Amino acid sequence: MIFRAVVCLWLSLLALSSVLIAPASLAAPQDATSEERPQLQVIIEGLEDQLLTNAKAHLAIYALHQQTVPSVFRVRYLMRQGEQELKTALMPYGYYQTQVSYELLQEDQQWTVRYQVNAGPISTYQTVTVTLLGEADQDTAFTRLIDDLAPTIGDPVIHRDYEAFKSRLRNLAAERGYYDAFFSRSEVAIDSASFGADLTIEFNAGPRYLFGDTLFCCATIGAELLDRFVQYQQGSGFNTRDLLDLQVGLAASDYFNTVEISPLWSEASDKQVPIEVTLTPNKRDRYQIGPGYGTDTGARLTLGFDRRWLNDRGHKLSSVVRLSEVQNTGYISYIIPGRNPARDSYSFNAEVSDRSFEQQRSTLTKASVRDIRHYDRWHRTYELSYQREDFAFGDEPRQRSNFFIPSIEWSLIESTTLEGSRNIIDDGYRISVLLRGAHESLVADTNVISLKVSGKWVHRLNDKWRILARAEVGALEADNFDLLPPTLRFFSGGDHSVRGYGFQQLGPLNEEGVVVGGRFMTANSLELDYAFQPNWRVAIFTDLGNSMRDWQESLKQTVGIGVRWVSPIGPVRLDIANAIDEPDTPWRIHFTLGPDL
Incomplete structure (x- = not known):
């Protein structure tokens, strides 16, 4: 009895091993060198341009393109998986009825996986509903954005454009102070029978925050001049472009080495956001020396001295001496910031030149x-x-x-x-x-x-x-x-x-x-x-x-x-x-x- 059982077990293991070993004859020999094993060719027909590029990026088997064949099991598995991968790759471009056929051709030196893709009709928007909630429904900047960039009926369902539109809504909300904005609904429903799509977006912008106090730190010039750089009013609608203009104006003034501007959202009160401006003063004096040559002037030498601020009102002194074979010039300028110091200035100048x-x-x-x-x-x-x-x-x-x-x-x-x-x-x-x-x-x-x-x-x-x-x-x-x-x-x-x-x-x-x-x-x-x-x-x-x-x-x-x-x-x-x-x-x-x- 025990002998018969052992014999049966041995025969069963022998049969199982023959089943496992037999398919190996269909694959590349495991003891063959890589030079003797065939290469894999992956061909996608029926697509071109960006559709073909995206298909290759999604197709896992394409990573083996023009590589040595690993095994028939892996090739066949990845080939079958590629059908759904190709369909998924075309969906962002509005193709939801894609049909894919494939085949594996085996030759001694090359195996070929060939896909034939029929993208089918492109889906288009049959309804588009974009709803603004909160204070944004009275903001003309959002109205212009929707008129210019929102998908319209008949447009193809391109996911990239849809996501870009949503991103622009979020960015505009952040730019214009809608700190609590969110999408209460955002979906694209595809009707497989009509190849149409229904777009629904509800954007709840919430309240718009306002500019609060502007707080300057570590400046070497007076508060009266700093306040003139600020062109927005306390209590006006928040806008990051106003803060960018403030930063550019302060940096271009040459008074400061660094300018950092931060809205203090956590300290907002009654929807007013304090603005913190941290300034690092520049070196007060600047010296320059520059040799040069020009065919108009010949050899030349430039010597300059600037005092970036003379007093807390931001007055400046700039002077330069230019020496050349043709003309020698000395120039000095006393500069006073204007009402908007980032844009306006007055100067008193004196010049002496000899040619x-x-x-x-x-x-x-x-x-x-x-x-x-x-x-x-x-x-x-x-x-x-x-x-x-x-x-x-x-x-x-x-x-x-x-x-x-x-x-x-x-x-x-x-x-x-x-x-x-x-x-x-x-x-x-x-x-x-x-x-x-x-x-x-x-x-x-x-x-x-x-x-x-x-x-x-x-x-x-x-x-x-x-x-x-x-x-x-x-x-x-x-x-x-x-x-x-x-x-x-x-x-x-x-x-x-x-x-x-x-x-x-x-x-x-x-x-x-x-x-x-x-x-x-x-x-x-x-x-x-x-x-x-x-x-x-x-x-x-x-x-x-x-x-x-x-x-x-x-x-x-x-x-x-x-x-x-x-x-x-x-x-x-x-x-x-x-x-x-x-x-x-x-x-x-x-x-x-x-x-x-």
Whole structure:
């Protein structure tokens, strides 16, 4: 009896082992090397673009694509599992009736799992209901958001867009002080028979919190000036953009090294949130020294000293001395914050400069007062100045001029930077208008009025190419042009004017052949640059311009090529240009550093 039982058990184990071992013949041999085992190929047919990309990301067996086959059991298991994975992958794009068929093809060196996918019809919204509860139902910012971004009837059911809309609702609530906001209902119901969907969102924003007291800590300037940086009112609706404006204004003032702003939600009372502003003072004094070189100025040296605040009212002192082969200048400015210190300022300025270049000699003494305003993209400067200038051209006797000059300048600038580089413009423009004049009845040697308009434009054609254009035109009218000093006349030529000519070396000549400047001026440029390496670009350009006694005089044109390096402090440009109209003129090198606009 015992012997028979043992024999039966042995036979049963033998049969079981044969069952377990037999399928191994269908799989790759376990003792074969990886080079001898076949590779797995996974093919998905019927999908493309983002649907195919998402399908591959969801398909577990795709991780074995072009890998050595592990075993037939694992391949078959993952292959069957892939049917539901593919269906799930297409649901976020509105496909809920997807059909999937699959097969496994086995060859000696390659196994192929092939999926055939029929995504079916896309589901669309047949009803859309978005309800605002709480105080947000009276907030036009939410109304605009719903009008602009909420799904509408007939739109495909794209989960990413649905979640993005919900996220924008949450973000807008956080931005505008709806601290207790939540979704009381948020669902998309799919009707498999009609391929339609019903969207229902109930967003309960609750009450809107208000600005409470703004508390400053650790400032070195007075409370009266700090309060002027705050442009919102206590008791007005909370808005994080107002806090961002406050932070940017305080940081840009140069009084502080760090600025941290925190709403104290836990201390809110009667829905008013206190705002805590923690400031770390900057060093009071700043010194700077900077050697340099420019083809307009030659070798140069800049020495500067700034006192970031002189008193608790935030008054500042800024001074600089610039020495170069062409011109030496000393400048000092006393600056007073305006009513909105982040945007407005007044300054009293004094300047002394001495220029001696290409037989042009000038010594300028100037005092001025300025009123500067910033309006988002707009900038406006009013200036009243008195200048005395001693000057001479060539061997002419020196003249002395006196002018009291009111002026106004407007500028508009808008730009975007390339992704990954904040120092090169992607698209943008700058427009400036300068109007100034003087009258004999108000300390002036002669009546004069002058207008200069300039503009720059940058446009990205594609990932590699940009086009840059620049135009500048000026005109003046004076009773006696000969009494005007060089600073009130128009000149052309140089790094930022007409390349291929020297600095201010385009214009009418006197009897000695010295450029004396003109009544009119224009300087224009068209440039095409190409990015051949990260942070490196090459350019071709043509410039056109001149300064003239009248508009009928001919313009000078140049052509050139250049290299640009996008350095951490801005584009560095090396250009070589030649005058078309004067073929015997040698090619001229120009070296500049500065922003595109």
